[in-house]
Amino acid sequence: MIRSNIERNHLEFEKKIEEILNYASNLVHGIPLYRRVQTSEKTLLLESLILRTCALGESFLENELVICAYSDQSKIKGVMNILQRGKLPKDLIRALIFSDRYRDLHDIQRIKSVFKRFTSDSFNPTSKISSTQTTKITFIYSMRNYLSHYSIFSRRALQERLIKNYQVIKFIEPGKFLLSNNGERFNDLISHFKFASINMRNYWR
Amino acid sequence: MLKKENRISFEDGFYSSANLQTIMGETYFKDILFLDYRDSEAGSNPREYTGLKKANNEIIRSLLKDPIQMFRFLHSGMIVSLTGLRITGNVIEFESCCLTNGNQTRFIILILVLLKLYAEKNDLTQLTPTLFNQFVKDEFKDDVEVSEFLKFVKPSKAKEIAKFLISNRKYLDNFNAISLNKFLHCKIRIQINVIENVIEGVDDLDEYSAGTLIAKANNETQNVKEDDIFGSTYKMDLEQSIFSDFIGNYGNEVKIEYRMGEIVTREPKVHILTLLRPIISTGILTRENEIFAYSNQRAPVYTLFQKLLRTKNGKAQSTIKAISKLVPFLYQIREDHVVNRLKVLRSAKDRELKAKALSNELSHTTLSGKLKIVSGEPTEDSLKALRKVTSYNIEHILPVFIYRIRSIIDYDEQHQKIFLNVETGKDETLFQSLLEAIYTNYVEIKLKGVTGSITDEIRSKDFFGSGEEAFIVLKNLLKFNQSDYIEKNRYIISK
Numbered sequence: 001m002i003r004s005n006i007e008r009n010h011l012e013f014e015k016k017i018e019e020i021l022n023y024a025s026n027l028v029h030g031i032p033l034y035r036r037v038q039t040s041e042k043t044l045l046l047e048s049l050i051l052r053t054c055a056l057g058e059s060f061l062e063n064e065l066v067i068c069a070y071s072d073q074s075k076i077k078g079v080m081n082i083l084q085r086g087k088l089p090k091d092l093i094r095a096l097i098f099s100d101r102y103r104d105l106h107d108i109q110r111i112k113s114v115f116k117r118f119t120s121d122s123f124n125p126t127s128k129i130s131s132t133q134t135t136k137i138t139f140i141y142s143m144r145n146y147l148s149h150y151s152i153f154s155r156r157a158l159q160e161r162l163i164k165n166y167q168v169i170k171f172i173e174p175g176k177f178l179l180s181n182n183g184e185r186f187n188d189l190i191s192h193f194k195f196a197s198i199n200m201r202n203y204w205r
Numbered sequence: 206m207l208k209k210e211n212r213i214s215f216e217d218g219f220y221s222s223a224n225l226q227t228i229m230g231e232t233y234f235k236d237i238l239f240l241d242y243r244d245s246e247a248g249s250n251p252r253e254y255t256g257l258k259k260a261n262n263e264i265i266r267s268l269l270k271d272p273i274q275m276f277r278f279l280h281s282g283m284i285v286s287l288t289g290l291r292i293t294g295n296v297i298e299f300e301s302c303c304l305t306n307g308n309q310t311r312f313i314i315l316i317l318v319l320l321k322l323y324a325e326k327n328d329l330t331q332l333t334p335t336l337f338n339q340f341v342k343d344e345f346k347d348d349v350e351v352s353e354f355l356k357f358v359k360p361s362k363a364k365e366i367a368k369f370l371i372s373n374r375k376y377l378d379n380f381n382a383i384s385l386n387k388f389l390h391c392k393i394r395i396q397i398n399v400i401e402n403v404i405e406g407v408d409d410l411d412e413y414s415a416g417t418l419i420a421k422a423n424n425e426t427q428n429v430k431e432d433d434i435f436g437s438t439y440k441m442d443l444e445q446s447i448f449s450d451f452i453g454n455y456g457n458e459v460k461i462e463y464r465m466g467e468i469v470t471r472e473p474k475v476h477i478l479t480l481l482r483p484i485i486s487t488g489i490l491t492r493e494n495e496i497f498a499y500s501n502q503r504a505p506v507y508t509l510f511q512k513l514l515r516t517k518n519g520k521a522q523s524t525i526k527a528i529s530k531l532v533p534f535l536y537q538i539r540e541d542h543v544v545n546r547l548k549v550l551r552s553a554k555d556r557e558l559k560a561k562a563l564s565n566e567l568s569h570t571t572l573s574g575k576l577k578i579v580s581g582e583p584t585e586d587s588l589k590a591l592r593k594v595t596s597y598n599i600e601h602i603l604p605v606f607i608y609r610i611r612s613i614i615d616y617d618e619q620h621q622k623i624f625l626n627v628e629t630g631k632d633e634t635l636f637q638s639l640l641e642a643i644y645t646n647y648v649e650i651k652l653k654g655v656t657g658s659i660t661d662e663i664r665s666k667d668f669f670g671s672g673e674e675a676f677i678v679l680k681n682l683l684k685f686n687q688s689d690y691i692e693k694n695r696y697i698i699s700k
Contacts, residue, residue, distance in 0.1 A: 014560075018553075018556070021552075021553070021556065022549070022553060025548075025549040025552050025553070026549055029545035029546070029548055029549050030545060031545055031546055031549060031633075032633040033541055033542070033633070034629075034630070034633075128581055129581065130580055130581030130582045131580065131582075132581075132582050133581065133582075182548070187552055187556075191556050191559075194556065194560065195559065195560065195563060198560050198563045198564060199563060199581045201564075202563065202564055205564075
């Protein structure tokens with residue numbers, strides 16, 4: 001039951017990511033013919049897809065965290081000082097993790113530490129996320145932050161990542177960056193969400 | 206200093222046959238630099254400059270060893286076809302020219318001249334294609350004719366010769382030692398075919414055809430591509446018949462390349478083979494089993510069209526008219542619906558296979574043993590192996606796609622237009638489904654492994670069966686009407 005819940009959470013997430021990737025790929029390549037859009041619209045749409053992907057990623061990780069903490073409750077009971085012997089319901093687990101304060105699941109290192117705090121070692125698949133996936137997803141989040149706030153701070157953070165990861169010195173708006181090279185950058189970045197999920201899924205095999 | 210003058214001078218006089226069909230003598234390098242060699246009234250040479258390959262490497266060595274004294278005796282010389290001759294003393298002026306033999310040598314000499322000019326103010330060791338391009342633009346900006354001609358000199362080929370010089374000290378010293386003026390006045394033997402006199406009394410041979418025929422014969426022993434020979438020989442016929450609708454539809458928007466690499470600018474272009482191959486897949490010229498065998502072929506495709514162009518009967522002519530209408534239609538299908546869709550399909554397949562590789566689900570395929578996952582990521586070599594499987598040649602996929610849809614290609618008499626017998630909007634579903642089925646099968650074949658080469662596989666009846674089931678389902682679902690347009694216009698060319 002637990003395994004099938006985990007599997008379903010992953011497959012649903014991977015399917016949604018694949019839909020986004022396919023949609024973007026068709027959009028960039030002008031398919032279908034009658035729905036061709038201008039470059040300026042393409043950049044807008046790709047930027048929106050970044051926000052959507054991040055939202056899906058957070059929702060997926062939130063579910064994963066709850067399922068893992070629910071499956072082996074020893075860690076969370078210890079952390080929360082809960083002495084009750086019986087199994088806690090899943091909704092209560094969710095409430096315990098997320099209701100005391102806002103826990104954002106943006107940064108991979110942070111995600112790993114949240115998982116470590118609430119799940120036992122044998123129920124923590126985040127160790128399977130590769131360093132490349134970590135780098136790419138971290139970059140996506142710096143883009144997402146910029147697109148959500150357009151603040152000077154978020155712009156500077158994105159600029160630093162652009163230099164560090166892509167040696168792009170001059171600031172480039174996310175949509176334009178994602179569209180370059182026939183949308184290959186978008187494809188490369190977003191597909192790492194899917195591959196991270198696959199690696200995590202393989203943890204259970 | 207360098208001019209394109211349509212004149213050849215002979216310091217020591219020349220030999221001329223009594224009927225003035227042949228003229229021979231020795232001329233200066235400066236007079237052969239800009240001799241036209243393609244698409245002139247005097248014919249078209251099928252061979253472009255190929256770079257420093259084996260024979261050309263020998264030519265440049267013998268040229269640089271002793272350009273003044275010995276070179277002309279070590280080289281067989283040049284042959285040109287000329288029209289509109291005017292002879293004044295030791296100088297021959299002409300209207301049009303086709304350099305039929307010695308084009309490789311001419312380009313080597315021309316590039317050396319340009320490099321000498323370049324080296325006067327610049328460092329040859331730092332030459333890049335971009336710098337060369339800029340140099341040529343600046344140097345000849347006021348001479349339209351020379352500038353136009355120099356578009357045929359690819360900067361990469363100039364860089365290649367510069368590199369040759371730099372890495373061969375002996376030749377570099379000789380190159381530096383001779384002045385540009387002295388080099389331009391080195392001599393080479395030249396033989397002139399006076400085309401008007403050559404064709405006198407020969408039926409059915411105009412100047413262009415005669416010049417092209419000579420150029421073709423001069424290059425027979427060379428490694429000239431079938432494409433270039435066919436394209437040069439039949440250019441006019443193709444323009445007037447098989448490509449007439451394409452030219453009418455696209456005009457200058459997309460230029461037809463009759464010889465590989467002849468259009469050096471960045472304007473949209475399409476090679477003749479790209480236009481001719483899809484016609485074969487419709488089955489309008491061949492029997493069913495031959496369609497498969499012709500897939501992704503070159504020479505047999507040219508032979509087929511050569512035979513068609515030479516056939517003058519009414520049925521063949523009406524087939525040519527139908528083909529002329531099919532050419533732009535199939536090109537549009539390729540460009541609008543196939544090229545990009547395949548890119549999207551490949552991208553998705555890349556992800557699918559990488560996902561399978563991460564989950565170790567490809568162990569039963571040809572990739573087994575080639576994939577290595579380190580710390581949750583495929584290694585660079587593994588990614589290369591994956592990409593090799595998903596890579597495709599559009600010339601492998603397109604024939605099957607055209608073969609599949611040929612029964613719904615129809616002709617609208619009223620608007621005189623070819624169309625696909627599918628409702629607008631539904632055609633996208635058709636294209637997507639069929640291409641996905643064909644491409645998936647293509648990748649599956651690669652994953653299973655082939656006994657021969659992939660080329661053998663794509664010419665099999667089995668591969669041409671790709672997408673058949675999808676087509677039947679779509680036919681019933683989308684309710685297309687079958688058409689007999691191809692059948693009605695079929696003209697079988699026997700092998």
